Amino acid sequence: SQDPLVVFTPSGKRGRFPAGTPVLTAARQLGVDLDSVCGGRGICSKCQVAPAYGQFSKHGVTVEQDALSEWNKVEERYDQKRGLKAGRRLSCQATIQRDVVIDVPPESQVHRQVVRKAAAVRAIEMDPATRLYYIEVQEPDMHEPTGDLERVARALKAQWGVEDISTEFSTLALLQPILRKGDWKITVALHKPDDHARARLVTAWPGLHETGIFGLAIDLGSTTVAAHLTNLDTGEVVASSGIMNPQIRFGEDLMSRVSYSMMNEGGAAEMTAAVREAIDTLTEEIAAEAGIETGQILEAVFVCNPVMHHLLLGIDPVELGQAPFALATSSSLHLRSVEMGLTALPGSAQIYVLPCIAGHVGADAAAVALAEEPGKSDDLVLVVDVGTNAEILLGDRDRVLACSSPTGPAFEGAQISSGQRAAPGAIDAIRIDPETKECKFRIIGSKFWSDEPGFAKAAERLGITGICGSGIIEAVAEMRMAGILDPSGLIGSAEQVGTPRCVAEGRTHEYLIHDGTAHGGPRITVTQGDIRAIQLAKSALYAGARLLMDERGVDKVDRVVLAGAFGAHISPKHAMVLGMIPDVLLEKVTSAGNAAGTGARIALCNRAARREIERVVGEITKVETAIEPRFQEHFVAANAIPHATDPFPELSQ
Numbered sequence: 161s162q163d164p165l166v167v168f169t170p171s172g173k174r175g176r177f178p179a180g181t182p183v184l185t186a187a188r189q190l191g192v193d194l195d196s197v198c199g200g201r202g203i204c205s206k207c208q209v210a211p212a213y214g215q216f217s218k219h220g221v222t223v224e225q226d227a228l229s230e231w232n233k234v235e236e237r238y239d240q241k242r243g244l245k246a247g248r249r250l251s252c253q254a255t256i257q258r259d260v261v262i263d264v265p266p267e268s269q270v271h272r273q274v275v276r277k278a279a280a281v282r283a284i285e286m287d288p289a290t291r292l293y294y295i296e297v298q299e300p301d302m303h304e305p306t307g308d309l310e311r312v313a314r315a316l317k318a319q320w321g322v323e324d325i326s327t328e329f330s331t332l333a334l335l336q337p338i339l340r341k342g343d344w345k346i347t348v349a350l351h352k353p354d355d356h357a358r359a360r361l362v363t364a365w366p367g368l369h370e371t372g373i374f375g376l377a378i379d380l381g382s383t384t385v386a387a388h389l390t391n392l393d394t395g396e397v398v399a400s401s402g403i404m405n406p407q408i409r410f411g412e413d414l415m416s417r418v419s420y421s422m423m424n425e426g427g428a429a430e431m432t433a434a435v436r437e438a439i440d441t442l443t444e445e446i447a448a449e450a451g452i453e454t455g456q457i458l459e460a461v462f463v464c465n466p467v468m469h470h471l472l473l474g475i476d477p478v479e480l481g482q483a484p485f486a487l488a489t490s491s492s493l494h495l496r497s498v499e500m501g502l503t504a505l506p507g508s509a510q511i512y513v514l515p516c517i518a519g520h521v522g523a524d525a526a527a528v529a530l531a532e533e534p535g536k537s538d539d540l541v542l543v544v545d546v547g548t549n550a551e552i553l554l555g556d557r558d559r560v561l562a563c564s565s566p567t568g569p570a571f572e573g574a575q576i577s578s579g580q581r582a583a584p585g586a587i588d589a590i591r592i593d594p595e596t597k598e599c600k601f602r603i604i605g606s607k608f609w610s611d612e613p614g615f616a617k618a619a620e621r622l623g624i625t626g627i628c629g630s631g632i633i634e635a636v637a638e639m640r641m642a643g644i645l646d647p648s649g650l651i652g653s654a655e656q657v658g659t660p661r662c663v664a665e666g667r668t669h670e671y672l673i674h675d676g677t678a679h680g681g682p683r684i685t686v687t688q689g690d691i692r693a694i695q696l697a698k699s700a701l702y703a704g705a706r707l708l709m710d711e712r713g714v715d716k717v718d719r720v721v722l723a724g725a726f727g728a729h730i731s732p733k734h735a736m737v738l739g740m741i742p743d744v745l746l747e748k749v750t751s752a753g754n755a756a757g758t759g760a761r762i763a764l765c766n767r768a769a770r771r772e773i774e775r776v777v778g779e780i781t782k783v784e785t786a787i788e789p790r791f792q793e794h795f796v797a798a799n800a801i802p803h804a805t806d807p808f809p810e811l812s813q
């Protein structure tokens with residue numbers, strides 16, 4: 161009679177194997193995506209499968225309960241110690257007896273799909289560069305004078321088929337005590353940037369390392385540094401955190417930092433040291449928040465604009481301050497954390513920096529392109545990543561254009577009188593009643609509006625601390641809709657508007673949002689100066705978008721994706737009332753959160769995505785705003801709210 165038939169789901173891969181073949185062996189031979197860290201020793205439990213019983217007409221198979229061997233000792237021991245979920249088997253232990261259908265659950269797949277929040281874009285497929293391998297190493301012997309490392313390499317070859325490894329110098333010093341502590345059984349982390357590359361031994365642990373390995377996706381912005389700590393096995397983001405970029409003390413925007421470097425001997429080095437220190441602090445904080453050791457963070461991916469890119473790498477950004485804005489390099493970079501002078505990460509942690517597009521259009525724009533994929537869009541999409549420097553992409557399958565626009569830090573809450581970074585306690589949403597001109601607001605960390613009963617408790621817990629970027633955008637748009645602001649951006653007086661909330665402040669007026677009496681916290685107002693800062697920022701953003709539309713020869717786009725700095729979810733309606741983005745059907749505007757951060761996460765989790773973006777950046781046409789006279793014209797016209805001349809027909813609907 162024939163050998164038993166094995167069908168794996170969800171892949172549908174099938175084949176016949178002699179009775180007694182371990183399920184994992186069959187899976188390997190058929191090329192089924194099934195994980196294993198311990199190499200079939202029954203201790204890692206990564207290889208779990210769920211055999212299915214019953215009749216499978218689709219596969220032409222009837223499966224009986226005894227299609228697989230009974231539990232063996234190893235599985236029993238594992239189940240007693242850790243517990244196997246009902247219906248699960250360790251595929252390295254269970255052997256095939258009769259025809260069988262075996263499901264590989266997502267958590268046992270190496271290349272599992274990680275669903276992203278924004279459903280419009282594809283899931284991330286896991287294929288990280290760093291993976292774990294459990295090995296049993298031969299003990300040293302007087303008669304065989306090989307080094308410990310050589311025996312580790314031999315074990316990797318024999319037990320995993322890994323041909324050739326290179327080793328971090330710093331790891332070499334750790335290896336001997338780890339081998340002895342683990343009684344010659346260790347887990348090593350190997351980094352392989354692509355299939356053909358030589359594997360690099362990054363670090364090792366005694367015994368089976370079970371607490372996971374992690375990577376950091378870092379969006380290094382001019383004002384905010386945002387990091388997502390990601391489990392390299394599951395793709396799950398285990399903690400997200402952000403801090404202010406300490407380089408702000410050298411200059412609020414990029415050009416002032418470039419001039420700081422020009423005017424001050426050693427200025428660039430000072431800024432490099434400051435930002436690296438901040439990344440170290442952020443690394444420690446985020447690891448503590450997730451309850452892991454920094455030693456478990458083995459990779460980091462950076463995305464940033466060109467000036468931040470140079471300062472991070474310790475390169476003087478002086479060339480970026482003047483035409484032709486030459487980058488030291490636009491290619492992607494692979495290096496180790498020790499070379500980057502980062503101390504919180506292990507020295508051998510592998511760093512990947514995304515490629516830059518050109519002059520002023522950096523790796524952050526490349527990351528946005530990776531996350532939002534405008535080049536795969538059937539309709540013409542405008543992607544706007546709002547920050548101190550806005551990254552703007554316009555394109556479809558035919559062609560993608562990109563520019564960067566110096567909006568200044570107002571959208572991130574800086575340069576705003578009551579402004580702050582998006583963090584718990586910051587006001588992020590505001591509504592103003594057009595009749596009474598009274599307002600209510602919400603703070604980050606609470607779902608209640610300030611006039612709802614649940615708010616008091618939230619305010620007590622979080623405190624009301626200031627307004628973040630998305631809050632100030634809503635405030636200005638709501639003020640305009642309620643008639644508190646005229647189209648030129650001037651705040652009316654109490655008599656003109658008809659509310660005591662408009663308070664005289666010198667020769668101008670301010671609108672009172674929170675006086676600090678109810679629920680405590682500081683007095684929070686929107687001043688005339690705040691309005692002017694937001695007008696400058698939104699004009700720069702709009703002008704950048706219009707410049708790309710001119711270049712492409714269109715006066716309308718099909719849809720808009722609004723991405724923002726860490727934590728900020730900009731309301732499409734308010735962005736349009738303000739005139740931040742060109743007129744488009746409101747339902748065609750989507751909010752994407754931190755797209756640059758997501759792009760960094762994709763590059764962290766998937767090696768092929770790195771190759772893809774390295775190719776895509778070469779196909780993007782960059783448009784230089786700094787030398788384009790039309791940028792200035794668009795900028796001036798966009799100062800009014802929503803705009804002096806461009807029509808906004810969708811808005812009046």
Ligand code: FES
Nearest residue numbers: 200202205207252
């Ligand atoms: Fe590790 Fe089966 S491969 S338990």
